[in-house]
Amino acid sequence: MKQDQDVLLQIEDLRIEGYSDEKWIEIVHGVDLTLKRGQVMGLIGESGAGKSTIGLAAMGFARDGCRISGGSIEFDGMELTTTSESDRRALRGSRIAYVAQSAAASFNPAHKLIDQHTEAPVHYRIRKRMESQEDAMQLYERLRLPNPQEIGFRYPHQVSGGQLQRAMTAMAMACRPDLIIFDEPTTALDVTTQIEVLAAIRDIVDQFNTAAIYITHDLAVVAQMSDVIKVLLKGNEVEEADTETMLKSPKEDYTKSLWAVRSFQRDEKKRPENTQPIMSVQNVDAAYGPVKVLQDVSFDVYPGMTVAVVGESGSGKSTTARCITGLLPPTSGKIVANGMELPPSYKQRTKDQLRQAQMIYQMADTALNPKVRICDIIGRPAAFYGGLKGTKLKSRVDELLDLIELEPSKYYHRYPPELSGGQKQRIGIARALAAEPSFIICDEVTSALDQLVAEGILKLLDRLQRELNLAYMFITHDLATVRSIADEVVVMKEGRVVEQGPKGEMFTPPHHPYTDLLLSSVPEMDPNWLTTVLEERGVDNIGEAANV
Amino acid sequence: MSYFIVGYYALLIGASCLAAFYQKRGVFLILFSLTLISFIVGIVGGESSLWFITLCAAALALAAGTSFAFREFLVIVLPTELSKAVKTAPLTAAFGLFVIMTYAIAGVFAPIIAPFGEAEVISSAFAPADENMILGADQLGRDLFSRLVYGARNTVGLALTATICAFLLGAVGGMLAATIGGWFDQFMGRLVDVIMSVPSLIFALLLLSIFGTNVAILVIIIAVIYAPRVFRLTRAVAGNVVVMDYIEAARLRGEGTFYLIRREILPNSTAPLIAEFGLEFCFVFLLVAGLSFLGLGIQPPTADWGSMVRENATLISFGEITPLFPAAAIALLTVAVNFVVDWMLYRSSGLKS
Secondary structure (H helix, E strand, O other): OOOOOOEEEEEEEEEEEEEEOOEEEEEEEEEEEEEEOOOEEEEEOOOOOOHHHHHHHOOOOOOOOEEEEEEEEEEOOEEOOOOOHHHHHHHEOOOEEEEOOOHHHHOOOOOOHHHHHHHHHHHOOOOOHHHHHHHHHHHHHHOOOOOOOOHHHOOHHHOOHHHHHHHHHHHHHOOOOOEEEEEOOOOOOOHHHHHHHHHHHHHHHHHOOOEEEEEEOOHHHHHHHOOEEEEEEOOEEEEEEEHHHHHHOOOOHHHHHHHHHHHOOOOOOOOOOOOOOOEEEEEEEEEEOOEEEEEEEEEEEOOOOEEEEEOOOOOOHHHHHHHHHOOOOOOEEEEEEOOEEOOOOHHHOOHHHHHHEEEEOOOHHHHOOOOOOHHHHHHHHHHHHHOOOHHHHHHHHHHHHHHOOOOHHHHOOOOHHHOOHHHHHHHHHHHHHHOOOOEEEEEOOOOOOOHHHHHHHHHHHHHHHHHHOOEEEEEEOOHHHHHHHOOEEEEEEOOEEEEEEEHHHHOOOOOOHHHHHHHHOOOOOOOOHHHHHHHHHOHHHHHHHOOO | OOHHHHHHHHHHHHHHHHHHHOOOHHHHHHHHHHHHHHHHHHHHHHHHHHHHHHHHHHHHHHHHHHHHHHHHHHHHHOOHHHHHHHHOOOHHHHHHHHHHHHHHHHHHOHHHHOOOOOOOEOOOOOOOOOOOOOOOEOOOOEEHHHHHHHHHHHHHHHHHHHHHHHHHHHHHHHHHHHHHOHHHHHHHHHHHHHHHOOOHHHHHHHHHHHHOOOHHHHHHHHHHHHHHHHHHHHHHHHHHHHOOHHHHHHHHHOOOHHHHHHHHHHHHOHHHHHHHHHHHHHHHHHHHHHHHHHOOOOOOOOOOHHHHHHHHHHHHHHOOOOOHHHHHHHHHHHHHHHHHHHHHHHHHHOOOO
16 A cells, blocks of 8 residues: 655654744744655644644645744655745645645635635646546545535535535545645544544545645544554654554653543442432424424433433534523423423523523633623622622632632633633633532533543533532533443434433443444544444445434 | 935935845835935926925924824823733824824813914904914904814814714614614614615705704704614624623523623624724714805804815915815814724734734
8 A cells, every 4th residue: 555655744843933922932842743655644632732833834834923933844855944935835735735624614605616626726737627527526426425426516505514524625635635634624523424534534545645644632533544643742742653552552641641531431320219300301392493403302300410412413402402491492392490390481480490500601712701801700690699799709709710620819800812721611610600500501511622621621520510419411422421421311313312311221232223323433542443333334335324 | 406405315315225225125115216206306396396395204204203202102101901002003093192182182171272262353354374373364353273273172072972972872772683683673773774775964954954953953963863874883793792602691691681781792892883983983073064064063153163164265266275274174183083993993803913
């Protein structure tokens, strides 16, 4: 497969500076990287590690507010740091291609997929327009997109997220580049969709013997895709080794800590006897206008327990949460809290009913008002429900900040944009706790976070549950999270509950076929996992696998 | 050849050489093209045209110098957070702030600054400037400078009040429409469409001839005419904020509409609203001046820049520049406000590089 072992990309002592607070600060401190033809290198690390910055630098490009300040980048014998901008531009798109995290944001919504696909080859006079269209259809077929002859003539919003990401990969292949940089191509996708995209990318990179840099923070994914793994931390290289060695025997402590993240697990709790459920969803149907989105959804949440609601996007998980909070009044069925039926709309509920059920959001960025100080964000619910004022309010806010492990004196007067993602999520938790609820809905609370940070949040939630006897409804599509924190699991698909039960039962066969598909789609650390799964499912029907 | 011309070219050429030597391409290009233009202008228009260029350059340099000094002054005087913002302001914005401050002082302290009363006849009609009246007299023999100073108070004061009223009306309506939504939003939107469909000057003339011209009615009419634009902007900005999760969180907490608007939506829409305030102020200002010029604005003998232009307009045909002074006062304030608004727009758009 890889006969051609000469060096394609050689980066030495790469230094990149970023401009902030009116001065240049070094963000990548001398990283070396050697990539051979046809080789796939995985770059991993948490956010701020400089993964994307290094990936872009491999094209001789520095994003706005950054500059390459030292070192050399040699691509196929050409020194990119000293060549002219126009020469570098000629390389990009034709010999080096880039696949971004969000395909939806990277495609121009006003043009058809195939027109965007043919743009680069026609521009570089590699192919005529018609030839290039033929080629696009062949690539679509290889990437197992449905209707390869026809799909290119759709607009980006007319195809699904996973298909769009594959079309993006096809587009990167349009000029048959020597190097493709994949920047978190599957992070925004569901597990079931992710597996299709991963398989497609791996196949095509193999077939054309293209070298690739695969940037991700998901270790299990990188284990499937790459020949070599390089671990980065705060702009420094931690270690580099081939995938097998790296997985089996990491040398550095930091790498070991990354590997250990998935080990957090909590024993399953049993339903408490002789108590009524704190929140009970009974035969709920809901609709957005004429479109039915929930059908006959029922489940119970008992005090001190965590119920995980899983399913891919569009399965109605978040809609169920909206029904419980009263944002979307159900068309039929009841929401019962502590034996009392709640009014369908939040507008009719009493202050105390509203206080009982709180919510933590997925995107902490949009869930916290950027123009309000932390003390007011957390203090408002305490003042609103508890009527606290003055020093009493301040001591309550301090207490809450202590509870979420943030130092009160340091964070009291700050604004949300001054905090990191994990800290923001903690403030979101504190805001929910300030209302002294008994039931909290956690809507994908960890999916926007790095693994180490997410782990911290999960541990915090677990500790709070034990201390305050909270009940959680945990909405997620990440089964690793379910495995670590849930007591009971509800699997949803297309607005219906497919299967539900205690965690132990749910993770042991036999499963409902859909649960099975979800479970088997979660990437594992074994580098041969993808191959095995694909063999089990039969490679050819991978496109349909998600539609079972 | 006079010393002036020799000095003029020597200075320009020397400066261009220095700029070229220190590799300041932009500066060099400006200086040297000025030199080349001066050759042509000098041959065609003679020494006086070169004097004119020199005076313009001096005025520009003076304005830049004043702006720079004023900015440094503000940085020192203002509290830390504001001074940080001012420090990064471009010179144009500093110039705008300086002009606005001068106008404000002139308006507030008009009776102290003006040497004569607003309606005091002190000399013959259209008397030329002398040591008493630095800008001469108007068509009734009143001191033009004193009337300019009083005009700052009347015209700007009226425009400011009207703009603030328009903003209160439009912004409150827009935020309510965005927050409440549904039929209220539709109703407000259509109402605004109706008002906007009539050309503003004609609408104002119509209303003024129905209700008569006094200051209170003028303010109300202008506020009604300009509120729709503010409404549309506010509704759009607030519409983007209302869909955020923190608004949902506040709604689920059981917060009332007033709290939502005041604490959650307003802080997130101030920047575009302030910028819009500056722009609207200019439009309102021009409308007031225009109405006065047509005789339906502020009534005599109250000093007002728009009517001053009209009253002295006949002088223009005699080659006098007197009527241009109030017009220049209007133009300068409009430019100054726009400079400041540009800076605020730049800051709120977040484009920093």
